[in-house]
Structure formats: structure tokens, C-alpha cells
Amino acid sequence: MKKFILDTSVAMAWCFADEGGKTAEKILDSMQDHTAIVPPLWTYEVTNVLLVAERKKRLSAVDATRYLNLLFQLPIEVDDSLPNATELLRLGRDFKLSSYDAAYLELATRHGCALASLDKDLKKAAKKMGLTLHI
Numbered sequence: 001m002k003k004f005i006l007d008t009s010v011a012m013a014w015c016f017a018d019e020g021g022k023t024a025e026k027i028l029d030s031m032q033d034h035t036a037i038v039p040p041l042w043t044y045e046v047t048n049v050l051l052v053a054e055r056k057k058r059l060s061a062v063d064a065t066r067y068l069n070l071l072f073q074l075p076i077e078v079d080d081s082l083p084n085a086t087e088l089l090r091l092g093r094d095f096k097l098s099s100y101d102a103a104y105l106e107l108a109t110r111h112g113c114a115l116a117s118l119d120k121d122l123k124k125a126a127k128k129m130g131l132t133l134h135i
Helices: 008-015 021-030 041-055 061-071 085-095 099-111 120-128
Strands: 002-006 034-038 076-078 114-116
Touching (some): 002 099, 008 021, 008 041, 008 061, 034 099, 085 120, 099 120
Parallel strands (some): 002 114, 034 076
């Protein structure tokens, strides 16, 4: 099965209908024959977005839990290996990204996989690095 790196912006677009549009839908459809790889921080990012959405009354606790359960039924693989911290620092500096966003670039480079993101700065950095964008 083919693999790609999935960032939080895409996963959250699946939850919130007003975000992501057709690109997010195409990425979700691609998971029929692809496995997504995510860094461990992805779980924290996803749950934090859902918690904030609950607090802002954007979705209910029941809906957040239901969404999280559905999300973890998808073919998503958490890469538990520690990233190279020096590389995260370099990528963050070079592309003016947070270390969180740099983690997705580092993971894509290490796995030789395309990156799926809706974040324009992250996609721009990926292109400059010669990484392929998924969809």
C-alpha cells in the first residue's frame, strides 16, 4: 500500500465542513489505497483542535468523540521514532516554520513520502525542498 504524510490541517478539514473543500475530500478518498503516516504530535494537535472547537461551541463533546473514533479507524500509522532535533531546528529556521510543522517535513523526507497539507507555508516549504505534495 502506498503511503503519504498527513498533517493536522487535512484531518481537521474532514471534521469541519467549511474547511478544506475538494482537496481534503480527495485526500480522504485516496486513503482507500494509501496509508497515512503521522508524527506522534499529530494526536495532540488533533485532540487540541477538537477541545478548542468544543469550548467555542463549534461542535459538541459527543460529536468530537465520534469524530475522533472515526478518524482512528482510518489507515493512519503513527511513526514513533524520534525525529532529528537538529534537523527540526534547521527546517524551522530555513522556512520560518514552527517545530511542529517542521516535524512533517522531516517525516516526509525520512520516509520519502508525499506530504498532504492544507497549510500554505508548509506546502511552500515542501515544494522548495523538492518534496511531492499528495493530491
